[in-house]
Every structure is written in structure tokens, then in C-alpha cells.
Amino acid sequence: MSEAFTKSMARNIFYGGAFFFLLLFLALTFDTINALPKLDNRAALESPVGPQIAKGKHLWEVNNCIGCHTLLGEGAYFAPELGNVYKRYGSNLDAVKGRIKGLISLPAEGIPMRRMPRFKFTDEEIAALAEFLKYASEINTSGWPPNDQG
Amino acid sequence: MQYQSQKVAIPYFVGAIVLFVAQILFGLIMGLQYVMGDFLFPEIPFNVARMVHTNALIVWLLMGFMGAAYYLVPEEAETELHSPxxxxxxxWVFFAAAGLTVAGYLLVPYSTLADITGNELLPTMGREFLEQPTITKIGIVVVALAFLYNLGMTILRGRKTAINLVLMIGLVGxxxxxxxxxxxxTNLVLDKFFWWWVVHLWVEGVWELILGSILAFVLIKVTGVDREIIEKWLYIIIAMAFISGIIGTGHHFFWIGTPEYWQWWGSIFSALEPIPFFMMTIFAFSMVKQRRRNHPNRVATLWALGASVMAFLGAGVWGFMHTLSPVNYYTHGSQLTAAHGHMAFYGAYVMIVLTIISYAMPLLRGRTAANSERQQTLEIWSFWxxxxxxxxxxxxLTAAGILQVWLQRVLDSPLPFMAAQDQLTVFYWMREFAGVMFLIGLLLYIASFFVGDKEPEASVKTIA
Known part of the structure; x- marks a missing residue:
């Protein structure tokens, strides 16, 4: 680099640039937070099934579902995307519940393929998970994923 | 090594390498589970192996950064560490917490771990990369505070250099x-939005400052180039990292329920993110070219050059490949993401930690400048x-990802996820073999600490 460009100039670009873009990022964050109520399906969270969705999200977390699945494209790539699984199963809560129940009650041995762990969920817990997945599928994700296969 | 207290870096470097081995072993388990779905089921399900793989990586890189800081901060500040x-x-607090957490992952079901660690009181578990029990997270905060206090007191007392300052900004961030x-x-969109403030602003933000300052420190040592020139480069590189990377966070806000304008902000600014990495490559090579001395530790120089190239390829090129929103619409959350993640972490962060270990460990173990010829030859083999x-x-993984996207997202009648996965088996097998090759390289790396360590040091003459 040329001699005319000094270290203190470089330092000023760093501090100035970092400060400016941090402020811009905070401004965009502020705007995003204000825009979210129209996009993030919070009506569902405030509806009578809200507590069930919260319970479903909690179950999703304490069973580390993200360790195999993606949710809105984020997570592990070992098992199917679940952000739109409600739509994939015909927007039918019973179909989603039936699918979960089927997968967790497969025998432990003798199935040489990727498997879901044999979680011991009650019917109530399966219903909460299904409500959570329904809520996730109704978030406005700008048209992602490209098709129902996720 | 000029200050006795720099020796506290040794356990951090050793601990980092121990966890590195664990990371790779569990990576191989996962790779096998991709082709033999019930391998080790139900004892070690995929999600458990993945937690160990990713969490061990994060913790060993943090340990490497801490070891690097304990080594270079006293030397830069020209004073002993505040409190060795x-x-x-x-x-020991950090290593025990990491060990207990991994044991928890492996020995009890994750939901039981959540119960016994009191996750109910402050639920933070079960989100990607942040799977650690809440008490482990609190432990990390305590360790980080003690670490920053220790370094801060050292720097306040000593010489203030740009390298120390940039490193501190990175670590505080x-x-x-x-x-x-x-x-x-509970609101999933808010959860994801701020989750990225940890994940993205770490690896594509403040960690780049840590990377830059370690690289600058090693380059000063091995090339003897004037500090003014190196620190000028450091400032301009990290300036570009923040200018592109902060708004670049937007490339994660395309499809998670955030406003659509992020597709513009995220695409444009993340398209600039390769620039600081490209500058880092130019920086490393031109400093080595302008070197004022030949350092007998040629393998440390190799790691520094290698890190700059692989970080550019992995973070820069492979990141750019799928960062524009019209492309990302198809590639989001596919094996392409995994391909990028692997090379970016290896190039930018694994290699920089191995660079500082390679430079510092011989000195910490009592050498005056470098390991023996034989040790270095072995380490060069492990590098390659x-x-x-x-x-x-x-x-x-890139090949698997392209095919996956084609089958599952582009075709007129797209295949279901598992049907598409079945078509990728051959690539997953080849990935697993490459993983075994990586493990062999890692074992050679560890061997280079012991094989030939009684032999005399390499000198500039013997390598000329």
C-alpha cells in the first residue's frame, strides 16, 4: 500500500465505518421489529391456542429437533424441513400428529435407515408440537420454500 | 517467549487439540450415519453426534483464541499477564464445563439434561449451536468476564498496540x-432474528477481528516486516469486514419472516464480504514476499499463508456462491450450506488457531525459535x-448440494427429502473417506509434537 495512505487513516476508516454501519444496522433492526406484527403470525400466539404453541416450541427445543431437521431452512440437514410440514400434510393437524406418532413408535432395532428417536410424547404433547408446526408454517416467509417438499 | 506468564497459553492449546480430536471423531460418526442411517442408533442418535461435533468445534476455537490472547497480549503489551x-x-473451569456438557449430551436424553440443569428457569437450550444447558452458558459468561478482566488489566498497564486493541475489541464483542x-x-421470528446476532455477528463479524490480529501478530514475527505496515493492513481489513459484514447479516433474513427489503440489503452487502478475505490473502503473501528475515519456523508461515487462502475460498468464494437471494431461494438449508460451513470454519478459524499454536508452542516448550526439521516435516504433511x-x-458436499437442490427444489415434480437423499449416497461415501483422510492428517499433526522433539532445532541455514 502506498506511503501516503497512513495507519491513522486506516484506523479512522475502521472506526468510522464500523460506527456508521452499526447505526444503520440498528435502524434497520428497529424498522424490522415494527414491521414484524404483519409478517410473523403473532395472531396465532395471541389466540386461544397460543399456550399450546408455546408448549410445542418448548418441546421442540428440549428434544433438540433442530439437531436433525431444519425449521425455515435453519438447522441440520439430516431430516426433512419442518417449517412447512403442516402444508405438506394437506394443512391437516391430524395428519401431522399421526405422522409424528408413527415415527416415534417404530421398533428400536432392525430398520436400517435414518430414524427418529423413540420420544415418549403424550397425546397432549404431540398436539402441542403440531400446533407449533402449524404456527411456523403460517409465518410469511416471502414464498420460501420453493415447493411443498421443503 | 519473553514473559513467563505467557506459559498459561499451554493448557488452552492442549485443551483445544483434545476437543478438536473429539470433534473429528463425532464428525466421522455423523458422516457414516448419512449413509448407514441406523449406525449407533439408538445409543448415539444423529442429533447428539451433531451437538458434540459443533459444540466441540466452538469451544475448542474459543480455547484457541484464549490461548492466543494469553500468549500474544503480554508480548505485545511488554509486561507480564495481570494474573496467571x-x-x-x-x-480448568472452562475445560470441566465443556467435559461435563459433552458427558451430559452423551449419557442422558437431551430432555433429561434440560430437566436436571434447570432449563425451565431460563429456557435457552435446543437452538442450533446454542444447545448448551443454561448453566453452561452462564459458566461461559463467567469465564469470558474473568478472561477479559485479566487481559484488560494487562493491556492497561503495558504498551498499547493496534494488534492488542483490535484483539480486545473482537473479544469484548x-x-x-x-x-x-x-x-x-416464543415468537419464532424474533427468536431467529436475534439468534443470528450471536451466530452471524460472531463468525462474520467480531471473530474476524480476532483472526486478523492473530494473523498480524504471527506475520510480524515470522517476516520481520515493519509493524506500521502490518497494522495498517490490519485496520483496513477489519474495516472492510465490518463495513460488509454487519449489514451482511441480512443474508440470513431472507426467508424467516422478516421484511423483504433484507433481500436487497443482505444480497448487496454480503456480496462484499469476500473483500476482506481477499485482502487478507494479498496481505499474507505480500508480507512474506517483503520479509526482512527467514524464520526457521517455516511451518508456522505455511499455516498463516494457508489460512489466508482457505478463508478466502471457504468464507469468501463458497459464501458468495449462495448468498444472493435469488440463488439462496433454492439453496437455503441444503448440503451447499454444509459445504460452505465446513471450508469457512476450517480456513478462517481452525487454521488461524493452528497457526498461532504452530508459532507459539515451540517457544512455550523451550525452543528458541522453531521445532526440529523432523517435527516440521511431519507438521507440513499434516497441513496438506x-x-x-x-x-x-x-x-x-457441493456436488451433493447441487444435486439435492435440483431433485428436491427445481424439478417439475420434486422428490421428497428422503427420496432425494437416497440419490446422494455416493457423494456422502466420498465425503466420509475424505473425513478419514482428515483424521489421519490430524493424527500426524499430534505426532509432530512428539516425534523428533528431542532433535535440535531447525535453523535458517538448514532450510535455505
């Missing part, structure tokens, strides 16, 4: 941003084996 005792104590891991609302293996892993 605190540094040693915090190592790392600690502050980690606090967002304690925010976990690991780097080529990681390149192959990335290429195979």
Missing part, C-alpha cells in the same frame, strides 16, 4: 454478543493432508 493464576483457574443467547422468545481432505469434503 486466574487464567489457569479459568482454563464476542462476549457481549453471546448475551443474546439468553434471549429466547487436512487441507486437501477439507477441500475434498467441500467439493463432495
Amino acid at each position: 493464576f486466574l487464567a489457569k483457574l479459568m482454563f 464476542l462476549a457481549v454478543l453471546f448475551l443474546f443467547s439468553f434471549y429466547n422468545p 493432508l487436512m487441507t486437501i481432505a477439507m477441500t475434498l469434503i467441500t467439493l463432495f
Whole structure:
């Protein structure tokens, strides 16, 4: 680099640039937070099934579902995307519940393929998970994923 | 080594390498589970192996950064570390917490771990990369605070250099941003939005400052180029990292329920993110070219050059490949993401930690400048084996990702996820073989600490 460009100039670009873009990022964050109520399906969270969705999200977390699945494209790539699984199963809560129940009650041995762990969920817990997945599928994700296969 | 207290870096470097081995072993288990779905089921399900793989990586990189800081901060500040005792104590706290957490992952079901660690009181578990029990997270905060206090007191007392200052900004940023891991609302969009404040602003933000300052420190040592020139480069590189990377966070806000304008902000600014990495490559090579001395530790120089190239390829090129929103619409959350993640982490962060270990460990173990010829030859072999293996892993995952996207997202009648996965088996097998090659490289790397360590040091004459 040329001699005319000094270290203190470089330092000023760093501090100035970092400060400016941090402020811009905070401004965009502020705007995003204000825009979210129209996009993030919070009506569902405030509806009578809200507590069930919260319970479903909690179950999703304490069973580390993200360790195999993606949710809105984020997570592990070992098992199917679940952000739109409600739509994939015909927007039918019973179909989603039936699918979960089927997968967790497969025998432990003798199935040489990727498997879901044999979680011991009650019917109530399966219903909460299904409500959570329904809520996730109704978030406005700008048209992602490209098709129902996720 | 000029200050006795720099020796506290040793346990951090050793601990990092121990966890590195664990990371790779569990990576191989996962790779096998991709082709033999019920391998080790139900004892070690995929999600458990993945937690160990990713969490071990994060923790060993943090340990490497801490070891690097304990080594270079006293030398830059020209004074002994404020409290070597605190540094040693915090190592054992950190290492024990990491060990207990991994044991928890492996020995009990995750939901039981959540119960016994009191996740109910402050639920933070079960989010990607932040799976650690809440008490482990609190432990990380305590260790980080003690670490920053120790370094801060050292720097206040000593010489203030740009390298120390940039390193401190990076480390303080790392600690502050980690606090967002304690925010976990039911609202999934808010949860994801601020989750990225930890994940993206770490690896594509403040960690780049840590990377830059370690690289600058090693380059000053091995090339003898004037500090003014190196620090000028450092400032301009990290300026570009923040200018592109902060708004570049937007490339994660395309499809998670955030406003659509992020597709513009995220695409444009993340398209600039390769620039600081490209500058880093130019920086490393031109400093070595302008060197004022030949350093007998040629393998440390090799790691520094290698890190700058692989970080550019992995973070820069492979990141750019799928960062524009019209492309990302198809590639989001596919094996392409995994391909990018592997090479970016290896190139930018694994290699920089191995660079500082390679430079500092011989000195910490009592050498005056470098390891023996034999040790260095072995380490150079491990460099090439690991780097080529990681390149192959990335290429195979890229091929798998392209095919996956085609089958599952582009075709007129797209295949279901598992049907598409069945078509990728051959690539997953090749990835697994490349993984074994990586493990061999890692074992050679460890061997280079012991084989030939009684032999005399390499000198500039013997390598000329």
C-alpha cells in the first residue's frame, strides 16, 4: 500500500465505518421489529391456542429437533424441513400428529435407515408440537420454500 | 517467549487439540450415519453426534483464541499477564464445563439434561449451536468476564498496540454478543432474528477481528516486516469486514419472516464480504514476499499463508456462491450450506488457531525459535493432508448440494427429502473417506509434537 495512505487513516476508516454501519444496522433492526406484527403470525400466539404453541416450541427445543431437521431452512440437514410440514400434510393437524406418532413408535432395532428417536410424547404433547408446526408454517416467509417438499 | 506468564497459553492449546480430536471423531460418526442411517442408533442418535461435533468445534476455537490472547497480549503489551493464576483457574473451569456438557449430551436424553440443569428457569437450550444447558452458558459468561478482566488489566498497564486493541475489541464483542443467547422468545421470528446476532455477528463479524490480529501478530514475527505496515493492513481489513459484514447479516433474513427489503440489503452487502478475505490473502503473501528475515519456523508461515487462502475460498468464494437471494431461494438449508460451513470454519478459524499454536508452542516448550526439521516435516504433511481432505469434503458436499437442490427444489415434480437423499449416497461415501483422510492428517499433526522433539532445532541455514 502506498506511503501516503497512513495507519491513522486506516484506523479512522475502521472506526468510522464500523460506527456508521452499526447505526444503520440498528435502524434497520428497529424498522424490522415494527414491521414484524404483519409478517410473523403473532395472531396465532395471541389466540386461544397460543399456550399450546408455546408448549410445542418448548418441546421442540428440549428434544433438540433442530439437531436433525431444519425449521425455515435453519438447522441440520439430516431430516426433512419442518417449517412447512403442516402444508405438506394437506394443512391437516391430524395428519401431522399421526405422522409424528408413527415415527416415534417404530421398533428400536432392525430398520436400517435414518430414524427418529423413540420420544415418549403424550397425546397432549404431540398436539402441542403440531400446533407449533402449524404456527411456523403460517409465518410469511416471502414464498420460501420453493415447493411443498421443503 | 519473553514473559513467563505467557506459559498459561499451554493448557488452552492442549485443551483445544483434545476437543478438536473429539470433534473429528463425532464428525466421522455423523458422516457414516448419512449413509448407514441406523449406525449407533439408538445409543448415539444423529442429533447428539451433531451437538458434540459443533459444540466441540466452538469451544475448542474459543480455547484457541484464549490461548492466543494469553500468549500474544503480554508480548505485545511488554509486561507480564495481570494474573496467571486466574487464567489457569479459568482454563480448568472452562475445560470441566465443556467435559461435563459433552458427558451430559452423551449419557442422558437431551430432555433429561434440560430437566436436571434447570432449563425451565431460563429456557435457552435446543437452538442450533446454542444447545448448551443454561448453566453452561452462564459458566461461559463467567469465564469470558474473568478472561477479559485479566487481559484488560494487562493491556492497561503495558504498551498499547493496534494488534492488542483490535484483539480486545473482537473479544469484548464476542462476549457481549453471546448475551443474546439468553434471549429466547416464543415468537419464532424474533427468536431467529436475534439468534443470528450471536451466530452471524460472531463468525462474520467480531471473530474476524480476532483472526486478523492473530494473523498480524504471527506475520510480524515470522517476516520481520515493519509493524506500521502490518497494522495498517490490519485496520483496513477489519474495516472492510465490518463495513460488509454487519449489514451482511441480512443474508440470513431472507426467508424467516422478516421484511423483504433484507433481500436487497443482505444480497448487496454480503456480496462484499469476500473483500476482506481477499485482502487478507494479498496481505499474507505480500508480507512474506517483503520479509526482512527467514524464520526457521517455516511451518508456522505455511499455516498463516494457508489460512489466508482457505478463508478466502471457504468464507469468501463458497459464501458468495449462495448468498444472493435469488440463488439462496433454492439453496437455503441444503448440503451447499454444509459445504460452505465446513471450508469457512476450517480456513478462517481452525487454521488461524493452528497457526498461532504452530508459532507459539515451540517457544512455550523451550525452543528458541522453531521445532526440529523432523517435527516440521511431519507438521507440513499434516497441513496438506487436512487441507486437501477439507477441500475434498467441500467439493463432495457441493456436488451433493447441487444435486439435492435440483431433485428436491427445481424439478417439475420434486422428490421428497428422503427420496432425494437416497440419490446422494455416493457423494456422502466420498465425503466420509475424505473425513478419514482428515483424521489421519490430524493424527500426524499430534505426532509432530512428539516425534523428533528431542532433535535440535531447525535453523535458517538448514532450510535455505
